[in-house]
Amino acid sequence: MIQLNYMLIISAVMMFAGIFGFLTRRSTLAILLSIELMLNATDLNFAVFNRMLYPGGHEGYFFALFSIAITAAESAIAIAIMINVYRQLKDISVGKLEKMKF
Template sequence: MDLSMLWYLVPSVIMFAAGVYGFVTRKNMIALLISLELMLNSADLNFVVFNRFLFPGSMEGMVFTLFAIAIAAAETAIAIAIIVNIYRAVGNTDINSVKKMKY
């Protein structure tokens, strides 16, 4: 592995680990959404880095990352709309309150 690749992969691993930690420990839906986006951005960074170092002349990793960012933006817009509707129905965005809505 090229040493200069580590300059990109180490922050990606740190971002992914922070996203997993936030997703596991938080109870607020907005915090969960932010943690999920952090993990997705880490994966996008990995796509770009591996494309750059394994296939320097091609752009497939960059194009795939742009599609992934566009899909993540649409997913975030839908998730925020769902969270706003839950907030209107329940009054907060706590995961435990949403679980009570099932019963």
């Protein structure tokens, strides 16, 4: 049986890879992908805690399910907004989203 620690290390690595990507990527789509990575890390966390520590209930699994569904809705809105940005700017890199600052 794989130990809890390894699972948590994987999810933590995913989480921080996502944060790193969020801070360093230049394209908004890649940023969105990084955020998805972070959200997947949390889903993994919920499932692992439920399976390994609290096998009596299903709260963690259900939370992961709901979170996946809500994440999908978020991505849909985010991509729709990015299409709108692309229509006006012909570009979706964050370097160009700079009309308003300071």
